Amino acid sequence: MQAQASLQRVIETAPLAIALFDGRTLRVQQLNQTASAFFGRPEHEVLGATPEACCAPAQAAALRAWLTATAAGGQAGQHEWHEGGDDRADGAASGTAASRRWTRAT
Numbered sequence: 001m002q003a004q005a006s007l008q009r010v011i012e013t014a015p016l017a018i019a020l021f022d023g024r025t026l027r028v029q030q031l032n033q034t035a036s037a038f039f040g041r042p043e044h045e046v047l048g049a050t051p052e053a054c055c056a057p058a059q060a061a062a063l064r065a066w067l068t069a070t071a072a073g074g075q076a077g078q079h080e081w082h083e084g085g086d087d088r089a090d091g092a093a094s095g096t097a098a099s100r101r102w103t104r105a106t
Contacts, residue, residue: 019046019054023071026050026064 011018017035019028028049036043039054046053051060051067 021067023067026067026071028054 011020011030011032014032015034017032017038019031019035019039021027022029028046031039031043031046033043036046039046041054051063054060055063
């Protein structure tokens with residue numbers, strides 16, 4: 001129980017975006033405030049969402065493919081892309097360039 005509480009504190013206070021996805025459904029199970037800002041949506045809108053609801057179409061497809069491969073036991077990897085100002089899933093301009101990196105810990 002103490003380890004779970006420690007992990008929860010790390011997730012909540014990390015300066016990096018952390019989102020935990022279900023390996024079968026690929027829905028967001030947990031995320032921190034930084035991830036919420038990263039997706040450009042309030043936390044309650046992202047919880048339970050699929051990659052398609054969190055990201056623009058091209059990025060959602062890439063994230064879905066990577067999560068599927070990872071859930072199937074694929075090799076750990078790192079994925080990164082840089083985007084312009086209209087990187088939100090709803091098409092609204094964020095006004096800043098974003099760097100997104102997806103990493104699987106082994």
